[in-house]
Amino acid sequence: MTDLKIFSGKANRALSQQICEYLGVPLGDISLGNFPDGETSCKINEDIRGRDVYLLQPTCPPVNDNLFQLLVMIDSCKRASAERITAVMPYFGYARQDRKDEGRVPITAKLVANLITRAGADRVLTMDLHAAQIQGFFDVPVDHLYAAPVLNEYFLSLGIPMEEIVIVSPDEGSIKRALGHAKRIGGSVAIIDKRRMSAEKTIQANILGGPVAGKVALMFDDMISTAGSIKGAANVLHENGVKEIHVGVSHAVLCGNAMNNLREANLASLICTNSIPQRADQMPPNTRVLSVAPLLGEAIKRIHRNESVSGLFK
Structure with a gap:
């Protein structure tokens, strides 16, 4: 691992540090800031000539600032003659x-x-893209990871009897994800019939699939932004007699009216990953944040050693 260098942008430095601890390598020395007029500044403070460099930067809010900071970091490393x-x-x-x-x-x-x-x-290297076809938008290799194993392991640790579990897809587009979780966790599958009225408004009216009355609903999605869809799906489930609802998501963006929607959803718990940095005072009290540092760290190690990344999910 001596040729491996990991640098972090400002978006999620804590996750970068956890990844470095998993790999047993130091976090790279980089200076990031802004010039007086607001332009992004960047300097790599160590030699990376001929090195295999990894730049960790989720493009979470503030999206444009974090995205441009990533672009500047990439250009800095390219001009410093990084090998990859x-x-x-x-x-x-x-x-x-x-x-x-x-x-x-x-x-x-x-x-x-x-x-x-x-x-x-x-x-x-990315995780749980909102649309898998985005991989095809790149003209370079893309390694697409899934947080599902991390979420599944947590819910299996709760010891909920399989016959009481119903895996819920919040919309028709998440059916494949729900079936994947059901294969690992067990239980029946139900689908919420969601109709999108606008970018901010959706309507959930019906439940397709198995009965939910008296069951523990585990609802999975790739992300929560305003939580409007989660609130609507939770209301339908409560109306149909569900016992309790647990939501597992990869990315908790939580913007707009998300906090109010989550409170009104009356969830037993919200489980998310640390792909996006979370502050305790900005999360519902029943939230659990799981670390994906071992998953990302193992993927980085395998890429560095030219080993299979897909083997992580077999």
Whole structure:
């Protein structure tokens, strides 16, 4: 691992430190800041010529600041003659803008992929993309990780009887994810019929699949932003007699009216990962944050050694 260097942006330095502790390597020395006019400044404070460099920076809020900081870090490493540069993005912002769903709108996820590639990244390591096809937007290799094993391990540790579990998909687009969790955890599967009225408003009216009355609902999604969909799905489940609801997500963005929506959802617990930094005073009291540092650290080690990353999920 002597040729491996890991540097962290400002977005999630705590996760970067945990990854370095897992790998047994020091966190790289980098200076990041702003010039008086607000422009981003960056300097690599150690020699990286011929090194395998990993830059950890989720593009979480403030999205544009964190994204541009990543681009500047990539350019700095490229001009310092790094052998290979991997952009490690536990959370990929702009992922929901992955298609033209109406006229005269951009496909911003493709634009961001182009920016990262043209800046000089040789490959990308990310986790739970909102749309898996975003991998195809990059002209460099993309290693796409899943937080599902981390979430499954936690829920299995609760010891809930399998016959009481119902795995709930909050919408039709998450059916494959729900089936994957059901395969590992067990239980029946139910699907919430969700209709999106606008970017901020959705309507949930029906439950498709198995009965939920008297059962413990485990609801999984890739992210929570305003929590409007979670609130709507939880209301439908409560109306149909569910015993309690636990929600597991990879990315807790929690913006807008998220806190009020989560309180009104009456959840037994919210389980998320530390792909995005979380502050205790900004989270509901029944929240548990799980670390994905071992998962990302193992993926980085395998990439560095030219070993299989997909083997992590077999």
